[in-house]
Amino acid sequence: MANSPFFGIDIGLRALQSYQTVLDTIAHNVANANTPGYSRQRVNISSTDPFTNPSFFRPMATGQIGTGVEVDSITRFRDASLERQIRTNVEMLNEFEAREEVLQRLEAAFNEPGGTGISGLMNDFFNSFLELNASPESDVVRAQVKQLGDSLSDMFNRIAQELIDLREDVDSDVRETIAGVNTILDQLGSVNELLTGIAPTGDNPNDLLDERDRKLGELAELVDIDISEESDGTVNVYIGGRVVVQDDIVRHLVAVDDSTNSNLAAIKVETDLTGPDVEPLSGELKGLLDMRDDESVGVPFFQEQLDDLAYYISDYVNAQHQQGYGLLNEGNGHDFFVTPSPTNAALAMELSAWISDPVRGLDRIAASANSTGVPGAGLPGDGANALAIAQLADTDVSELNNSTFSERYNTFVSELGVFSREESNKVDNSEFLINQLETIRDDISGVSLDEEAAKMAVFQNSLNAAAQVIRTMDEVYSTLIEMMG
Numbered sequence: 001m002a003n004s005p006f007f008g009i010d011i012g013l014r015a016l017q018s019y020q021t022v023l024d025t026i027a028h029n030v031a032n033a034n035t036p037g038y039s040r041q042r043v044n045i046s047s048t049d050p051f052t053n054p055s056f057f058r059p060m061a062t063g064q065i066g067t068g069v070e071v072d073s074i075t076r077f078r079d080a081s082l083e084r085q086i087r088t089n090v091e092m093l094n095e096f097e098a099r100e101e102v103l104q105r106l107e108a109a110f111n112e113p114g115g116t117g118i119s120g121l122m123n124d125f126f127n128s129f130l131e132l133n134a135s136p137e138s139d140v141v142r143a144q145v146k147q148l149g150d151s152l153s154d155m156f157n158r159i160a161q162e163l164i165d166l167r168e169d170v171d172s173d174v175r176e177t178i179a180g181v182n183t184i185l186d187q188l189g190s191v192n193e194l195l196t197g198i199a200p201t202g203d204n205p206n207d208l209l210d211e212r213d214r215k216l217g218e219l220a221e222l223v224d225i226d227i228s229e230e231s232d233g234t235v236n237v238y239i240g241g242r243v244v245v246q247d248d249i250v251r252h253l254v255a256v257d258d259s260t261n262s263n264l265a266a267i268k269v270e271t272d273l274t275g276p277d278v279e280p281l282s283g284e285l286k287g288l289l290d291m292r293d294d295e296s297v298g299v300p301f302f303q304e305q306l307d308d309l310a311y312y313i314s315d316y317v318n319a320q321h322q323q324g325y326g327l328l329n330e331g332n333g334h335d336f337f338v339t340p341s342p343t344n345a346a347l348a349m350e351l352s353a354w355i356s357d358p359v360r361g362l363d364r365i366a367a368s369a370n371s372t373g374v375p376g377a378g379l380p381g382d383g384a385n386a387l388a389i390a391q392l393a394d395t396d397v398s399e400l401n402n403s404t405f406s407e408r409y410n411t412f413v414s415e416l417g418v419f420s421r422e423e424s425n426k427v428d429n430s431e432f433l434i435n436q437l438e439t440i441r442d443d444i445s446g447v448s449l450d451e452e453a454a455k456m457a458v459f460q461n462s463l464n465a466a467a468q469v470i471r472t473m474d475e476v477y478s479t480l481i482e483m484m485g
Contacts, residue, residue, distance in 0.1 A: 007051075008473040011068035015466035018045050018069050022459045025074060026452050033447040037214035039076035040447045041206050046072050076206040077445045080229075083213060086437045087220040091282040093430035094221045098287025099297075100423035102170060106302060107420055109162040112413045118159070119409055121152045122313070126393035129367075133383035133390060136367040137327065145365055145386075146355060149336065153349045156310045160346035163306065167299045170292040171264045175255045177222050177285050178267060182252045184219045185237070185245055191215065192234040193248035199232030209233055223283040240278040242269050253278060264292065297419055303346075305412040311345035313405055314338070316392050318352075324366030324385030325378030332366060336389075 022043045032038040050064035111117045125148045128141070135141045191212045198205045212235065219225055219237070226238040237245035244251045255265035256273065267278040267285075280286040291298040314337040321336040335352040355361045367386035368378025378385075393405065400408040 006473075006477070007065075009470055009477070011066075012466050012469035012473060014048065014068040014070055016463060016470065018043075018071050019459050019463040019466055021071050021074075023456065023463065026456050026459070029447045030449060030452050033449055033452075037210055037217070038447070039078045039206065039210050039213075039445040041074055041076050043074050044072045045069050074204050074206060076204075076209065078209075078213070079441070079444050082437065082441055082444070083217075086434065086441065087217060087225070088282075089430055089434050089437065090217065090220045091224045093427065093434060094284040095282045095287040095290075096423050096426040096430055098173075098284045099291055100420065100427055102166070102288075102291035102299070103416065103420040103423055105166055106163075106299065106416055109159055109166065110413055110416065118152070118155050118309075119406060119413075121148065121155050122393070122405055122409065124148050125152045126390050129386045129390035132365070132367050132386040136378075136381060136383035136386060139362055142362040142365050142367075146351065146362060149351055149355070152313075153337070153351060156306065156346040156349045160303070160306060160310075160344070163299055163303050164347070167264075167292055167303075170288050170299065174265050174267075174285065174288045174292065177288065178253045178255050178265070181219065181222050181239075181285070184215055184222070185250045185252065188212065188215050188219070188235065188237060188245050189248045189250040192245065195233040196247065205233060221284060223285045224281045240280060242272070242278060244269065261293065302412065302416065305408075307342065307345040308400065309346070309405060309409055310349045311340045311342050312397055312399055314340040314345065314349055316395070316397065317389060320385065320389045320392060321366050323369065323388070325368045325371050326366050327363040327378060328360060329377045330364065332371070334364065334366065336365070 022045070025041050025043045029040055046069070048067040048070045050066050112119055125145075128145045128148045131141050132138075132145055191208060194208055195205060195212070198208065212233070216225070216227065216235070216237075223239055226241075228236045228238075230236070234247060235245065236243060236247075239253070242251070244253070252270045254268045254270045254273065256268050257263040258266040267280075268275065269278060280289065293300065295301050295304065318335040318337055318339065322333045325332050326334075334354045336355055338348065338350050338352050341348065350356075351361075354364055357364065365386075366378065368382040369384035369388065370379040370382050371377065372379055396402045396404060397408070403411065
């Protein structure tokens with residue numbers, strides 16, 4: 001039994017179709033050479049089954065005849081392990097960047113070192129009492145003391161309010177990030193749905209898989225994720241141990257006002273609003289939460305340090321001021337600052353009504369340590385109590401780890417600088433590592449235009465040869481038909 005007279009044309013046609021698919025894929029690679037997240041694709045071709053298969057009923061002919069070539073699949077160049085490594089490092093980078101940005105804003109709020117910050121105003125304030133000691137009856141010097149006390153209070157108020165505003169800004173960023181996470185989760189659910197429909201057809205949805213991986217990369221920037229990939233290419237996504245994407249089912253994260261934390265956002269899964277909070281381990285969301293809530297490195301830490309400093313300055317100055325006398329016959333026991341509270345002391349710091357009085361406030365500054373005895377005014381020319389207040393600047397305060405006010409302030413401002421530099425170093429190191437990993441990924445998955453051009457030339461020649469086979473076979477069959485006619 002002979003082969004079909006069109007056997008050769010069939011072989012040529014399969015070759016023509018296969019090489020055309022290769023050239024189409026090369027064109028697709030070239031077109032996407034600069035598309036972010038695109039993975040280079042390759043057509044896998046192989047020989048078709050020979051004619052005929054061994055059996056008792058095979059045609060009586062010598063040997064087996066090859067039947068040509070066909071496309072097995074179109075696969076993409078992608079290293080799943082490398083992608084996981086990149087995602088992990090991207091999570092950490094965005095966590096470090098979030099912390100770095102907030103720390104830089106904290107540095108801007110304190111504005112140190114500089115002549116207009118708390119450090120300079122504290123020095124000027126206590127030095128003004130030295131001048132008052134030398135000229136206890138001078139209205140000009142007294143006005144300077146009052147003005148500097150007011151300026152120091154205003155600076156504490158301003159920075160305290162900036163820290164409150166900063167914490168609220170970070171909370172807004174948390175809520176926006178949660179919304180961004182949910183958007184990407186919805187997109188991954190849609191990709192999963194498409195993949196589920198494509199898998200049964202046996203196709204290789206390479207572009208859709210690239211889209212899936214891009215979305216996973218974007219999600220990793222915001223929050224740490226765990227994923228498990230199914231055989232059809234769909235992924236289950238977990239955040240904080242909770243499944244948030246499964247097939248095309250998506251569970252959003254929800255920002256819930258937390259009454260135990262100034263109504264700032266706690267993160268829940270929409271299907272479990274009464275359950276435990278979702279606690280990210282890395283990613284931008286983790287960095288924001290750290291800076292918003294962490295009492296050892298975040299905004300609350302610096303709020304506490306600022307409140308402590310304002311509280312003890314007010315408390316110590318008041319205690320000493322109460323010992324002295326002003327120029328009027330009003331006795332002693334009066335505060336210079338409003339009696340402080342340990343909570344929100346920096347925000348509430350201000351001159352007492354006793355001193356801020358526009359008519360008698362200057363005369364009430366208790367510069368004198370001694371009363372005339374009749375009937376409670378300070379001894380004329382006595383500035384001993386003003387000197388005692390001035391000397392508080394050099395007093396070790398037990399409640400502030402036996403440091404002076406300036407030492408305490410400089411310590412936590414220095415800590416802020418250290419924290420900021422550490423995060424900046426982490427950012428630099430992470431960026432360097434990610435750049436290296438992405439270079440490796442580009443070598444694996446990226447498109448080389450030179451390589452694609454070389455392959456195009458090879459397969460163009462192959463396609464031309466297959467076309468020539470078809471033309472030749474056509475001529476042969478035409479001759480054969482003429483002879484039989």
